[in-house]
Amino acid sequence: MTETIRRWLNRRELGLHLLVLAAYGAAVEVGLQFVLPQANVSLVYPATGVGLALVYLLGARFAVTVAVAAFAARYGFEEGLAPTLAVAASAGLASAAGAAALRRFDVRPQLDRLRDVVVVVAIGALLSSVVSSGVGAAVMYTAGLTEWRGLGSLWWVCWVAEIVGALVTAPVLLTWSRPGERAWTRGRAFELVFIAAAVVLTGWVVYADVLPPGVAMAKPLSYVVFPIMIWAATRCISREVALLLFVHAAIAVAYTVSNQGPFAGGSLRENLLSLHAHLAMLSISVLMLQAAMGERRNAERALRESEAKYRLLVENQTDLVVKMDRSGEILFASPSVGELFGSSEKELVGRPFKALLPRAETGASPWAELYQPPHACYLEHPVQTLKGERWLGWAAKAVLDAGGGIEAVVAVGRDVTARRRAEAESRQYLQELAHVGRLSAMGEMAAGLAHELNQPLCAIMTFSQATLRLLDRPERQQELRHAIERTAANADRAGEIIRQMRSFVRKDDPAAVEADINDMVREVVELTAAEANHNEIQVKTSLAAGLPRVSAATIQIHQVLVNLIRNAIEALAGIEHEGRRVEIRTRRLAGGQVEVSVADNGPGIPETLRQELFEPFVSSKDNGMGLGLSISRSIIQAHGGELQVESSAGQGTVFRFDLPPAAGEQSVSATS
Amino acid sequence: MATVLSFRRSEDRRRMPQDQEPCVFVVDDEEDVRDAISLLVSSVGLNAETYATARAFLEACDGSRPGCVILDVRLPGMNGLEAQRALRERGVQLPIIFISGHGDIPMAVRAVQNGALDFLEKPFRDDALLDCVNRAIELDREARAQESARQDIEAKLETLTPREVDVLERLIDGKVNKIIARELDVSTRTVEIHRARVLHKMGADNVSQLVRLTLSTERYRDRLR
Numbered sequence: 001m002t003e004t005i006r007r008w009l010n011r012r013e014l015g016l017h018l019l020v021l022a023a024y025g026a027a028v029e030v031g032l033q034f035v036l037p038q039a040n041v042s043l044v045y046p047a048t049g050v051g052l053a054l055v056y057l058l059g060a061r062f063a064v065t066v067a068v069a070a071f072a073a074r075y076g077f078e079e080g081l082a083p084t085l086a087v088a089a090s091a092g093l094a095s096a097a098g099a100a101a102l103r104r105f106d107v108r109p110q111l112d113r114l115r116d117v118v119v120v121v122a123i124g125a126l127l128s129s130v131v132s133s134g135v136g137a138a139v140m141y142t143a144g145l146t147e148w149r150g151l152g153s154l155w156w157v158c159w160v161a162e163i164v165g166a167l168v169t170a171p172v173l174l175t176w177s178r179p180g181e182r183a184w185t186r187g188r189a190f191e192l193v194f195i196a197a198a199v200v201l202t203g204w205v206v207y208a209d210v211l212p213p214g215v216a217m218a219k220p221l222s223y224v225v226f227p228i229m230i231w232a233a234t235r236c237i238s239r240e241v242a243l244l245l246f247v248h249a250a251i252a253v254a255y256t257v258s259n260q261g262p263f264a265g266g267s268l269r270e271n272l273l274s275l276h277a278h279l280a281m282l283s284i285s286v287l288m289l290q291a292a293m294g295e296r297r298n299a300e301r302a303l304r305e306s307e308a309k310y311r312l313l314v315e316n317q318t319d320l321v322v323k324m325d326r327s328g329e330i331l332f333a334s335p336s337v338g339e340l341f342g343s344s345e346k347e348l349v350g351r352p353f354k355a356l357l358p359r360a361e362t363g364a365s366p367w368a369e370l371y372q373p374p375h376a377c378y379l380e381h382p383v384q385t386l387k388g389e390r391w392l393g394w395a396a397k398a399v400l401d402a403g404g405g406i407e408a409v410v411a412v413g414r415d416v417t418a419r420r421r422a423e424a425e426s427r428q429y430l431q432e433l434a435h436v437g438r439l440s441a442m443g444e445m446a447a448g449l450a451h452e453l454n455q456p457l458c459a460i461m462t463f464s465q466a467t468l469r470l471l472d473r474p475e476r477q478q479e480l481r482h483a484i485e486r487t488a489a490n491a492d493r494a495g496e497i498i499r500q501m502r503s504f505v506r507k508d509d510p511a512a513v514e515a516d517i518n519d520m521v522r523e524v525v526e527l528t529a530a531e532a533n534h535n536e537i538q539v540k541t542s543l544a545a546g547l548p549r550v551s552a553a554t555i556q557i558h559q560v561l562v563n564l565i566r567n568a569i570e571a572l573a574g575i576e577h578e579g580r581r582v583e584i585r586t587r588r589l590a591g592g593q594v595e596v597s598v599a600d601n602g603p604g605i606p607e608t609l610r611q612e613l614f615e616p617f618v619s620s621k622d623n624g625m626g627l628g629l630s631i632s633r634s635i636i637q638a639h640g641g642e643l644q645v646e647s648s649a650g651q652g653t654v655f656r657f658d659l660p661p662a663a664g665e666q667s668v669s670a671t672s
Numbered sequence: 673m674a675t676v677l678s679f680r681r682s683e684d685r686r687r688m689p690q691d692q693e694p695c696v697f698v699v700d701d702e703e704d705v706r707d708a709i710s711l712l713v714s715s716v717g718l719n720a721e722t723y724a725t726a727r728a729f730l731e732a733c734d735g736s737r738p739g740c741v742i743l744d745v746r747l748p749g750m751n752g753l754e755a756q757r758a759l760r761e762r763g764v765q766l767p768i769i770f771i772s773g774h775g776d777i778p779m780a781v782r783a784v785q786n787g788a789l790d791f792l793e794k795p796f797r798d799d800a801l802l803d804c805v806n807r808a809i810e811l812d813r814e815a816r817a818q819e820s821a822r823q824d825i826e827a828k829l830e831t832l833t834p835r836e837v838d839v840l841e842r843l844i845d846g847k848v849n850k851i852i853a854r855e856l857d858v859s860t861r862t863v864e865i866h867r868a869r870v871l872h873k874m875g876a877d878n879v880s881q882l883v884r885l886t887l888s889t890e891r892y893r894d895r896l897r
Contacts, residue, residue: 447774451746454773455702458794462708465798469715483711486704536748 017065020054024069024091027051027169031161032073034257036269040140041157043272044253049166051095052128053173056102057109063099067092083143090135098128098166109174111238112294117287120174125166133158157269164276167283168249175239182237191235198228199244203251207261222252222262222278229282233290241290249279320392320413326406328353337413342386353411357381370398370409380416391420430634435507437631438559441566442505448530453497456490463487500527504558512551512639514662517586517594518543520554524561525584531566535573538581539565547586547594548661552639557659560632560643564598564655567628571602571653589658593641597656605647613645632657694809695739696720699729699755700771701747705794709742712798713805726755735764738816740789740808742801745772745779753779756786765815767808771796825885828874836873839866844883844895 027047034044051066071088075081105119137155140146146154182188202224204210211221225248232244255261256275257268263275314321314334321334333348341348341356369377375398382391396411442449463483470476470483500523525539532539561584568582583599605613614633629643636643636657647653696713700706701724710720719739723729726747741759745752756768767789770780780791789811790804832840835856842852849867853860867879876882886892 451773454794455705458771458773458796459702459704459708461795462705462712462798462801466708466712466715469712469798473715479711479714483708486707490704533748534746 016058017062020058020062020065021069021072023054024050024066025073028070028073031165034161034253034272036157040146041154041161043157043161043269044165044257045158045161046165046169047091048094048128048132048162049125049169050173051091052098052102052124052166053170053177055095056099056107056124057174057177060096060099063092063096066095080143083139086139087136090132090139093135094128094132097131098124101127107174109177110294111171111175111242111287112291112298114288114291114295117284117291120170121167121284121287125163125170129159129162129166133162157273160273160276164249164280164283167280167287168246171238171242171283171287172246175242178239180237180239192240195228195232195236196244196247199225199232199248200251202228203248203255207252207255209255209260209264220262225282226285229286230289233286234293236290238290238294241286245283245286249283252279318415320394320411322348322353322356322411322413324353324409324411326408328409331408340385340387340390340415353409357383370396370406375400375406380420390415391417427638430631430638431507434556434559434631434635435505437563437628438505438555441559441562441628442501445528445531445562445566448534449497449501449527451534452530453494456494456497459490460487460494463490503555504562506555512553514549515552515554515557517547517550517552517557517596517659520552520557521561521584521586521596524558524565527558528562528565528569531569532582535569536580537569537572538579539569540581540583542583542585544585544587547588548592550594550639550659551662552659553635556635557639560635560657561596561598563628563632567655568598568600568602568653571600571605575603592661593658594661595656595658597654599652599654601652604649604651605645605653606649610645610647614643692737693719694812695737696805696809697729697733697739697741697766698722699724699726699741699747699752700744701725702744705744709801712801716802718805718809726750726752726758730755730758733759733764733766735759735762735766738809738812740767740769740805740812742769742771742805745770745774745776745783753783753786756783756788760787765812767811769801769804769808771801822888822890825874826889826891829886829889829891831873832870836866836870839863840870840874840882840886843867843870843879844886844892 024047027050031042031045031047035042047070051063051070055062055066067088070091071084074084074087102119102124105115105123107116107119107124111117111120133155136158137146137151140154141148141151206221206224229241229244229248232241236244252261252263252275253272256263256271259265259268259271263271263278265271266274317334318336319334320337320340321332322330322337323332324330330348330351330353333345335345337356338344338348369375376396378393378395380391380393382389392413393416394411394413396409398406399408399410401407464487467480467483467487470480504527521541521543525541529539565582565584572580572582579601581601585597585599587595587597589595614629633643636659640660641658643655643657645653645655696709696718698706698709698713698720700709700722703724706722706724710722713720721732723732726743727750729741730750743752743755747755750758752770752772759766759768768783768787770783770788770791771794772779772791773794783791789808792800792804829837838856839852842855847855849860849863853863856863871877871879871882874882874885876885887895
């Protein structure tokens with residue numbers, strides 16, 4: 001297998017070497033057609049350019065092939081073996097040196113970048129031609145083929161011939177080595193044919209002396225090719241331009257050699273040197289111009305591709321993308337925005353972004369965050385859309401200008417209706433569950449509360465009956481006044497107990513309000529006092545002053561506290577020892593949250609039960625549903641806090657939960 | 673009102689050893705309940721004393737003062753039933769009326785089995801409480817009167833000589849003078865003299881009254897059987 005591949009490779013390699021041999025040989029042969037008879041110097045020499053291009057394209061090892069080709073082409077002339085070998089070696093060296101330079105600067109063969117053209121002209125072609133012509137001149141001198149006196153001009157002629165040959169041939173080989181990237185249209189093809197025809201025609205007209213001498217304008221006429229070439233450079237790709245230059249040069253050289261055209265009239269040497277100067281200027285200018293155009297085309301294409309890519313991204317997503325200026329006027333809106341609101345992108349542009357928000361939304365406050373690092377904000381709001389009322393969540397980010405001011409704002413919106421609905425449902429579910437929990441707790445507390453209620457009722461009844469009996473005893477006025485005052489006070493107290501009971505079991509009001517946690521603790525301690533008294537358990541509170549207010553659904557926090565305090569009382573009820581007590585503390589945590597802990601000095605919770613304490617339907621009580629702590633934890637989590645337990649056998653149990661401070665609450669806050 | 677007035681004016685006071693006004697002791701941890709009961713009781717002319725805990729009441733009360741106790745079942749520290757037991761252990765026989773905010777039937781049954789006079793559920797009607805109080809004070813008065821009479825007879829028994837005691841015991845047994853004389857180996861006349869002295873010392877008009885008085889005492893209660 002590998003053997004066949006190697007053989008194939010070898011065959012391919014061999015073919016390439018033969019190709020280079022033939023091409024270089026042919027180029028030398030062309031050059032030999034233009035040898036100046038008396039000086040033995042070729043006036044048109046494309047071989048150096050061919051060698052440079054082929055060695056660069058195929059690899060450094062082909063420099064040897066070039067040398068071999070040069071030797072083969074020259075052998076048999078009168079120079080002798082040694083000078084021929086030297087010239088051949090110089091040909092190989094020149095192509096290798098030039099190619100190495102091109103490789104060093106990583107030239108793209110397409111020559112569609114300005115730097116590539118500059119490198120090919122000013123380094124590659126220059127180096128190759130200097131090496132080749134220098135060695136050639138030196139060999140001729142050492143071989144005694146030329147005098148020292150004429151050596152300078154000999155070298156000069158050699159060099160000009162070689163560099164112009166390189167400028168004309170190397171670009172053709174380089175550019176045609178790669179596939180052309182061109183979208184063919186009928187118009188383009190016609191244009192190209194027209195340009196090519198124009199080049200050939202002008203070449204013929206200018207150089208073949210077609211025009212009568214009176215009309216011909218001699219040398220300036222040679223500039224006719226410039227506008228055509230500039231046209232080609234702006235409209236055609238590099239390989240076409242290079243080929244046109246080559247064709248034009250070939251026509252010019254052919255006619256000039258036969259002493260026709262604007263550059264005729266002098267000796268062949270003078271004529272060709274003038275023509276070479278003209279061709280060199282033309283080639284360099286046109287190659288650079290087409291490269292500049294190529295760069296622009298490439299940049300445009302990259303921009304188009306990048307724009308198309310991002311446009312594809314923006315236009316084909318379900319998220320809403322809006323860009324607005326600093327005053328909130330829409331600069332861009334993705335098609336998804338139009339679909340949602342039933343208007344086209346064109347209608348949206350120029351309208352205020354606020355138009356996409358609900359009317360109540362002032363738009364001032366939520367965007368304030370954009371003015372401070374990290375210049376981003378997020379808000380959710382309900383809004384009327386074609387699909388009915390939907391909740392949208394907008395993530396906005398400010399685009400800053402150089403001075404750090406807001407230049408524009410990019411907002412990405414998403415339909416969060418499903419999530420909001422799920423959240424609302426789960427909130428609703430928790431509310432209902434919590435209500436059931438409160439009803440159940442109230443049922444369990446009813447006996448204790450009835451007793452609690454009986455005390456003031458008893459006082460009221462007894463006081464008022466005694467008062468009736470003493471009404472006509474003026475000497476006991478003082479006692480009567482006291483009795484009536486106490487009757488009123490006890491009625492008030494009974495009313496308060498009833499109010500708390502009703503408030504505890506009422507169903508509504510899940511809305512969070514700002515509340516003082518200490519007030520809530522005090523109310524719940526009162527609500528559970530009957531049960532604590534009944535079990536002869538002391539309930540102590542140690543409430544920190546200056547706590548920030550919390551944002552809470554007070555009834556639900558009441559429920560959690562009732563649950564924790566009753567659990568603590570129950571934990572203590574079963575045991576007999578002095579100083580059984582429940583202690584409730586409030587304090588402020590380092591993070592700004594408010595923490596409430598409910599501690600008892602009871603027997604503690606067994607490790608096995610502690611693991612699943614917060615699971616629903618887990619209870620250590622015979623008649624417990626096992627929902628209290630599960631509901632409590634859900635309530636606290638819904639408030640953005642956490643309910644935790646610490647317990648060790650014989651040391652008692654501490655339940656603690658934290659609540660975040662209400663928005664806008666500072667560390668130093670007045671408490672009622 | 674009439675009953676109370678008649679009670680206060682009754683001649684029984686003469687027979688009370690301590691010669692004291694009856695007092696209603698109110699024990700309840702709720703200040704307003706205490707004050708209200710105290711006021712109600714005072715409206716019918718009775719004295720009242722209030723205590724917040726059972727312990728405070730037990731410290732203050734030695735049972736010497738007549739009256740009754742209104743005792744809350746639920747009290748901090750020592751509860752009402754425990755206080756009842758403590759009073760009985762000390763021999764304090766004051767009638768007890770329990771009051772409670774709980775309609776706690778088993779507890780009420782236990783209280784009454786232990787000798788409580790009544791069990792009232794809070795809130796109660798004034799008539800109900802005052803009836804109970806009056807009944808309790810009357811009971812206490814009677815108990816104290818009986819106790820006083822018994823102590824009187826026993827004191828008289830102490831004044832009898834051994835020979836007179838012998839005669840008395842045989843009279844209780846229903847023996848006639850002749851039999852007694854034979855058993856004691858004395859003359860019938862001597863028995864008659866002893867008998868007359870016993871009747872005189874015991875303040876009895878005849879033998880049947882003597883027997884009744886004697887049998888009411890601790891010492892001779894057994895002879896009834």
